[in-house]
Structure formats: structure tokens, C-alpha cells
Amino acid sequence: MANWGALERELEQLKKEGRYRPITVWETGSDTWMNIGGRRVLQMSSNNYLGLTNHPDLKKAAIEAIEQYGVGSGSVRTITGTLHIHDQLEQELAAFKETEAALVFQSGFTTNQGVMTILGADDVVISDELNHASIIDGIRLTKAQRRIYAHRDMDQLEAVLRECGSFAKRVVVTDGVFSMDGDIAPLPAIVELAEKYDAIVFVDDAHASGVLGRNGKGSTDHFGLKGRVHIQVGTLSKAVGAVGGYAAGDQVLKDFLIQKARPFLFSTSAPPAVAATCLAAIRVLRRSESLIGQLWSNATYFRTKVRALGFNTGGSETPIVPVIVGDPAKTMLFSDLLLQQGVFAQGIVFPTVAMDKGRVRFIVTANHTREDLDFAIDALELVGNKIGLLT
Structure with missing residues (x-):
């Protein structure tokens, strides 16, 4: 038997610091109210921004794709794993993003790693200090030089x-919406x-896809920068409601990544049902501006109420609304006490955020009702007073 003593000691240290968090097992599918341990609780941590995981068009598309193609694609994309449904998804994604081309990966994480393939030893990548872990890990895999600039600091x-x-x-490279703070690049x-300075711009729109821009086209569209952002990475796993990621840009970028990006080359392609689901989601987004409007209305309502209570929500300006607590153990206690009140909001601590920046992150969706949001606000006020966050 292996000697896992070092790992056990590290786990014990995490527990002492209040940073250990076991996996939460849910008994129902992703929705605004979900069951855990036989209880029905309000879900305030899901990335299902538009509620598309339960959209009838997406469910129908998945079922029909299974009937037509089976449950798997059988291979990597460069052998027999590119089915018509994969090609169709990429064509419609490119049209939606108003770029020449789009290439789909198995996840947003692997997309960022794959795109970093464009960098060589003679290149430099310049990254916002609060960029997502997938960008950081992708940079580490390159031979390029790397530079970090302070969060959103344009002078630096x-x-x-x-x-x-x-x-x-x-x-x-920058996140479009920063996942821990909810602010916009x-x-x-x-x-x-x-x-x-003749540089390439690479934006990761994981939390901006389906959230910012016309019909959820992303941060490039939100700011009217069509043709001026060279690489747009998006996710199919959050607002789109399924799983996967993509890079949108010029055709030469797609062609290069097909030849060189190892996450693309060495991973079996998405099941046909997933590709069909994502395709259906893009079509829903094209006609669902009202869904995004409801999302933003809910987010503004919730953030305004939370700030009025006296909580620190940092620089949030999107449906991601952190309540910054500070101490890791107190952060996790705050999250646990909220769950006792029937609200699930994940505590997030070091190393995901700085040691003194622990927060409970709330994510508002289009499907939350005002009654849902008021329920969460009441729980926040009660628990905030109980542990001394409000005075």
C-alpha cells in the first residue's frame, strides 16, 4: 500500500484552516431549487445563467441526436470523430460570434490550454493577475515568456x-468577466x-457567453469591438447549458489549432447529443433577448439589495455577486449557516482567491423569481447578523 502520509497531513491542514470542502452531491438536476440530503434548497451558485439546462428545445435536440448518431462519437476529431453535427455547430457558432471560424473543444479549460499553442519561445504572453486558472495553466505549458499586470491596470x-x-x-489575455469578482475587463x-503596440488580444468569455452583448454574443459585442479582438474563447458549459468550449476567430487560427492544439488532437470529440444541445442553445440565444434582460434585471435587484444591507460585494457588475468575508474559516461558516437557512451559496477561499479575500459567491440566474431572491436576501441578513458581518 502506498504511503500517503504527506497527502494526509496536507488535508488535515486544510481542515484546520477551514479550507477543506467535500464534494456536494445533489439529488435533482440543475435548477433554481434543488434537493440535497432530502432537503429542497435555493441554488445560488449555479452557472446555469439562463436556465437552458431544462429548455425543451435543448432536451429534444439531445434525444434526436442520440437516435440519429448514437451516444458517442467514437474517435478524436481528426480521425472519425467529426460528425456532421459537430461541423454544423462550428459553422453556426462562427456566424453567431461574427467571426470567420470557430473550433469546439471538450471544455472551456482545454480550450484555453489549446489556444496557448500559438505561443512559442520567441513570444510573450501578458496576463491579468486575476485570470482564470485555465489561462494560468495554459501559460505554464508554453515556452513563451510571461508577464503579469495588476488587475485591470491599464497603465501597468x-x-x-x-x-x-x-x-x-x-x-x-484577459477574462471577459472575472469569475470570482463579477467585474468586467x-x-x-x-x-x-x-x-x-501591435499585440494580439485574447479574451476568455466563459462568464460572458450568453450574458454580455446582443443575445449573449459576449464581451467583444458588448463593447462594439467586432474585428478588433483576435481570439474569443467561449464556454458551452455555463449559460449555454451543456458542456464544452470553443475558440472563435480567423480561419487561419482554426486551421493552426486543428494541427497543433494537443487538447483538440488527443481528446475524443463531444458526444453527438452534446453538440446538438449546444447547437439548439445557440438558436435559442438568437431569439431570446428577453431571457438575458431578465437575467440582468434580477442581478441588479439582488446586488442592490445585498449592498443596501451593508455587505461588501467588491467590484461586482454582473450576475456574479460575491459577498466578501475575508477569513477562510469564517467564510465557510457563513456558507454553512446559509445552507441551514435553505440557501446554497458556495464559499470560496485560498488558493482560489487571496487568503484574506474569502467570499461566498452568489450567481443570479434568469430563472430566479423575485420571491427566490428575497428569500436569499432574508437569509443573508439573518446569518450576516449572527456572525457579525453586519453592524
Whole structure:
């Protein structure tokens, strides 16, 4: 038997610091109210922004695809794993994003790793300090030089760009919406600096897909920057309601990634039912501006009420609304006490966020009713007073 003593000690330390979190097993599908341990609780941590996981069009598309294609694709994309439904999804994604092409990966995480393949030893990647872990890990896999700029600090970004003129390629990468804080990247300023210093702009719209822009086209559309953002990564796993990721941009980018991106080359393609579900979701988005309007109305209502109680929600300006607590153990206690009141909101602590920036992250969806949101606000007030977060 292996000696796991070091791992056991590290786990014990996590428990002592209040940072250990077991997996939560849910007894019902993704929705606004879900069952856990035989209880019905309000779900405030799901990325199912538009409620599409239960949309009848998506369910129908998945069932029909299974009947037509079976349950699996049988291979990687470059052998026999590109079925008509995969090609159709990429064509409609590109049209939706208003780019020349789009390439679908198995997840948003692997998309970011795959896109980093464009970087070589003579290049530099310049990254916002609060970018998602998938970007950080993707950068670590490259031989490129790397530079970090302070969160949304355009003066520092320009200083870094000015220093990096000798590199063959300069790639500036940023989240579109930052997943832990719910703030939006200053994309127009990033694009202007990139154009000034001849850099490539790469935006990860995991939490902006289906949320920002016309019909949820993303942050590039939100800011009216069509044609000026070179790489748009999106997810099919959050607002779209299924699973997967994609890179949208010029045809040459797609062609290069097909040849070079190892996550694409060495992973079996998405099951046909998933591809069909995502295709149906894109078609729903094209005609569902009202869903996104409801999402933003709910988010504004909830954030305003939470701030009025006296909670610190940081720089949130999207449906991601963190309640910043600070201490990891107190953060997890806050989350646990909320669950006792019937509200599930995940506590997030170091190393996902800084040690003193623990927070309980709320995510508002289009399907939450005002009664749901008021229920959560009442629970927040009760628990906040109980543990001394409100004075």
C-alpha cells in the first residue's frame, strides 16, 4: 500500500484552516431549487445563467441526436470523430460570434490550454493577475515568456507592452468577466493598447457567453469591438447549458489549432447529443433577448439589495455577486449557516482567491423569481447578523 502520509497531513491542514470542502452531491438536476440530503434548497451558485439546462428545445435536440448518431462519437476529431453535427455547430457558432471560424473543444479549460499553442519561445504572453486558472495553466505549458499586470491596470499593461517590443508575438489575455469578482475587463482600453503596440488580444468569455452583448454574443459585442479582438474563447458549459468550449476567430487560427492544439488532437470529440444541445442553445440565444434582460434585471435587484444591507460585494457588475468575508474559516461558516437557512451559496477561499479575500459567491440566474431572491436576501441578513458581518 502506498504511503500517503504527506497527502494526509496536507488535508488535515486544510481542515484546520477551514479550507477543506467535500464534494456536494445533489439529488435533482440543475435548477433554481434543488434537493440535497432530502432537503429542497435555493441554488445560488449555479452557472446555469439562463436556465437552458431544462429548455425543451435543448432536451429534444439531445434525444434526436442520440437516435440519429448514437451516444458517442467514437474517435478524436481528426480521425472519425467529426460528425456532421459537430461541423454544423462550428459553422453556426462562427456566424453567431461574427467571426470567420470557430473550433469546439471538450471544455472551456482545454480550450484555453489549446489556444496557448500559438505561443512559442520567441513570444510573450501578458496576463491579468486575476485570470482564470485555465489561462494560468495554459501559460505554464508554453515556452513563451510571461508577464503579469495588476488587475485591470491599464497603465501597468502599457508599461509591460512597451518593454516587450522585441518579441515575435505579444499576446494580451484577459477574462471577459472575472469569475470570482463579477467585474468586467476594460476591453476597449486593452484593444487600444494592443493596436498601439501591435499585440494580439485574447479574451476568455466563459462568464460572458450568453450574458454580455446582443443575445449573449459576449464581451467583444458588448463593447462594439467586432474585428478588433483576435481570439474569443467561449464556454458551452455555463449559460449555454451543456458542456464544452470553443475558440472563435480567423480561419487561419482554426486551421493552426486543428494541427497543433494537443487538447483538440488527443481528446475524443463531444458526444453527438452534446453538440446538438449546444447547437439548439445557440438558436435559442438568437431569439431570446428577453431571457438575458431578465437575467440582468434580477442581478441588479439582488446586488442592490445585498449592498443596501451593508455587505461588501467588491467590484461586482454582473450576475456574479460575491459577498466578501475575508477569513477562510469564517467564510465557510457563513456558507454553512446559509445552507441551514435553505440557501446554497458556495464559499470560496485560498488558493482560489487571496487568503484574506474569502467570499461566498452568489450567481443570479434568469430563472430566479423575485420571491427566490428575497428569500436569499432574508437569509443573508439573518446569518450576516449572527456572525457579525453586519453592524
